[in-house]
Amino acid sequence: MGHIMSSTFTKTGASAKILPCSSADISFAQKTEPSGDETCTITPGSTTLQSIQLASRHLTDLKVPVVMPTETVYGLAASSLDPSAVAQIFSIKGRPADNPLIVHVSSRAMLLSLLPNTTSYSLSPAYEKLIAAFWPGPLTLLFPADPAKIPPIVTAGQPTVAIRMPSHPVARALIAHSNTPLAAPSANTSGKPSPTKAEHVWTDLGESGKVSLILDGGPCGVGVESTVVDGLKEDGDLRVLRPGGVTVEEIERVVRGGLAHGERATRVLVHRRDFEDEAMEQHPTTPGMKYLHYSPSVPVILLFTPDVSSPPESVTPTSLREVISEFLPHSNTRQKVGLMLLSNSLLAIPPETEVDFVTFDLGRRYSPTTTAQRLFDGLLTLEQQGVEMIFVEGITEEQEGLAVMNRLRKAAREVRWIQA
Numbered sequence: 461m462g463h464i465m466s467s468t469f470t471k472t473g474a475s476a477k478i479l480p481c482s483s484a485d486i487s488f489a490q491k492t493e494p495s496g497d498e499t500c501t502i503t504p505g506s507t508t509l510q511s512i513q514l515a516s517r518h519l520t521d522l523k524v525p526v527v528m529p530t531e532t533v534y535g536l537a538a539s540s541l542d543p544s545a546v547a548q549i550f551s552i553k554g555r556p557a558d559n560p561l562i563v564h565v566s567s568r569a570m571l572l573s574l575l576p577n578t579t580s581y582s583l584s585p586a587y588e589k590l591i592a593a594f595w596p597g598p599l600t601l602l603f604p605a606d607p608a609k610i611p612p613i614v615t616a617g618q619p620t621v622a623i624r625m626p627s628h629p630v631a632r633a634l635i636a637h638s639n640t641p642l643a644a645p646s647a648n649t650s651g652k653p654s655p656t657k658a659e660h661v662w663t664d665l666g667e668s669g670k671v672s673l674i675l676d677g678g679p680c681g682v683g684v685e686s687t688v689v690d691g692l693k694e695d696g697d698l699r700v701l702r703p704g705g706v707t708v709e710e711i712e713r714v715v716r717g718g719l720a721h722g723e724r725a726t727r728v729l730v731h732r733r734d735f736e737d738e739a740m741e742q743h744p745t746t747p748g749m750k751y752l753h754y755s756p757s758v759p760v761i762l763l764f765t766p767d768v769s770s771p772p773e774s775v776t777p778t779s780l781r782e783v784i785s786e787f788l789p790h791s792n793t794r795q796k797v798g799l800m801l802l803s804n805s806l807l808a809i810p811p812e813t814e815v816d817f818v819t820f821d822l823g824r825r826y827s828p829t830t831t832a833q834r835l836f837d838g839l840l841t842l843e844q845q846g847v848e849m850i851f852v853e854g855i856t857e858e859q860e861g862l863a864v865m866n867r868l869r870k871a872a873r874e875v876r877w878i879q880a
């Protein structure tokens with residue numbers, strides 16, 4: 461980060477300030493009150509405290525968005541209670557106004573302050589279980605929206621509002637310190653891969669001064685966005701609208717736990733795998749359905765090895781070399797080609813006779829947690845390095861692999877099967 465910091469401060473233009481924050485300076489201690497909420501303490505005199513204080517002032521006094529790290533991806537945050545601050549999020553990202561935002565809270569009390577009053581709504585037992593198991597963490601839940609409490613610009617006029625409690629200490633401390641629920645989409649230009657490092661945000665929104673302040677909390681641990689779950693339907697089932705950092709397997713385990721004998725477990729349905737929804741397909745509220753998503757400025761091609769997916773009958777698998785020459789535009793100069801592969805891949809990298817390969821390691825096979833953490837970093841790093849195209853190895857759709865493949869299928873222009 462050092463070189464980026466110095467270039468920030470020697471620049472005379474209005475580039476963003478990058479402020480370092482250390483999670484080690486932040487702690488949450490249990491309060492002895494019925495809400496069970498925790499108090500946030502930040503080391504007095506630390507750089508982290510100064511950074512969070514400055515970011516808080518941007519949010520509450522200046523009413524402008526700031527960039528914060530979360531455990532999933534970096535977020536572009538503004539007060540969800542202030543429609544004009546939220547409007548700036550949409551314009552900075554170039555985000556369509558009909559795509560609603562997630563509201564981030566730091567405590568249960570803050571969650572309850574945003575919900576319709578208890579005479580008209582109370583949390584279902586399934587939600588209570590999910591909150592107990594996964595909050596703070598990468599799980600977003602839909603709740604009934606009360607327009608008197610959350611301005612309709614946040615929800616894009618939907619009858620529901622998406623809310624999560626992030627576990628990243630910097631995000632949670634910023635929400636607690638500003639005492640403000642924060643609306644925050646991923647901190648990228650709409651349609652681009654989500655940023656998982658402060659450097660990614662700097663390149664996309666910081667250098668040009670589209671944002672004024674980036675809190676740098678280091679690389680995000682999860683690397684893909686939160687899982688979005690709708691548990692508000694009449695049948696009581698949980699519908700996963702976007703697979704993410706909390707896996708479907710983990711959610712199933714939690715909802716099955718603690719059931720009385722003979723009690724039916726809540727079903728967990730994954731969009732596109734277990735259910736389709738005509739109305740939903742038309743709506744941008746199905747994350748990544750209506751709009752282009754996760755795409756770097758160069759084409760991405762998804763590659764399947766035989767252990768992950770077998771091709772449809774009409775398709776004959778080919779070699780990586782053939783696939784590269786199929787897609788790479790002809791050129792008289794040597795070109796750079798990005799390869800995002802597993803470290804113990806079954807794919808053989810062809811000799812570099814005509815092209816130069818720039819590789820990015822996605823971790824070992826069957827290590828979806830690592831692959832998820834590295835996915836967006838790989839797409840953004842290779843794009844930065846000036847490759848013509850990116851070929852990415854697909855993984856099995858289990859655990860975080862479901863979220864990884866959900867993002868890759870949207871990022872990729874084409875899919876090819878490679879022979880063993």
Ligand code: TXA
Binds near residue numbers: 561
């Ligand atoms: O991990 C995350 O969720 C990150 C970090 C910053 O918290 N945020 C994030 O926000 O990914 P964004 O805006 O990039 O994606 C939020 C997705 C959108 O695709 C949106 O369609 C969906 O959540 N969403 C928001 N409100 C919704 C609602 N009321 N109903 C259905 N989907 C909703």
Ligand code: MG
Binds near residue numbers: 645646654
């Ligand atoms: Mg996003």
